Amino acid sequence: MVPRARTWPKVEGDKPTMLAFPAFKAGTIHVITVDDRAKTPNFGKPLFNASSVLSMPEAEVMGVRLYARENGLDTPIAESKSSEKGAGEKLPVEKASRVTAIVAAHPDEAGLSQKEPMVMEVGVSGSDVKAQAEYVLSLIGKKVKFADMFKPGMYVDVLGITKGKGFEGPVTRFGIKRKQHKSRKSVRAAGVIGPWHPAAVMYTVARAGQMGFHQRTETGKRILLVGNAKEKPITPAGGFLHYGNVGGDYAVLRGSVPGPARRFVMVRYRARGVSRSQAPPQVIEVSTVPR
16 A cells, blocks of 8 residues: 655755655645646636645654665665664665665554554655765654645655556456447457467457556646645535545645545655746635535
């Protein structure tokens, strides 16, 4: 249930920072903003945004892990879960090529029943490897907030596990056409799966199998709002469907987010795409009317 990031971007600036933050999907709302995209017909006019609300409990930094590049692969060489003075001197920082932080999210702090923390590995960006390691070591045992790393207006990627659909046939799974009446014994199966010679089935042929419950990455999600429910409530009347009330920190992202309510997701710095304006959006109204 914990997605794994295969790519960590490089953030401009010498100050080290963690590149992702754990979250839990709460539900969807509507946000009306002023369209700030220049050269568009709707520029300066109200823009209706279907948005996703993510619960952002404080993340606990548990340790640091160092990787070295060997034979074209990143191999872990050292790990530390101590914040004591001199802990960084015991790490072979001079051999490391990459630094990651071990971060835990506590679902019970987001209002969920699970008490076991969700642990994930987060990439770190900075001027050099030594500064990155010292940055993570200084945070071990402490908790960080989403607002310390991400601001409204930024574009981020969201990694998560999609809704599980179970075992489905090729019509539902890939959208192939149903066969004509009485043309074959089957209707919702592929007409042919391959030639007689050579007798082989290509990987591109639509076949029945698992649908959903896959890891997916959705890119270019703009952060519309970042806040705390005690200062500015975001929960609709009656609570979010299948989730309940958001009682702590939250973030509102434009568009959809993979997975059902209560699903664990990872919000990461944008790994690719055209650089856009990072200015905070002008929010006109936040509709919390339940659908």
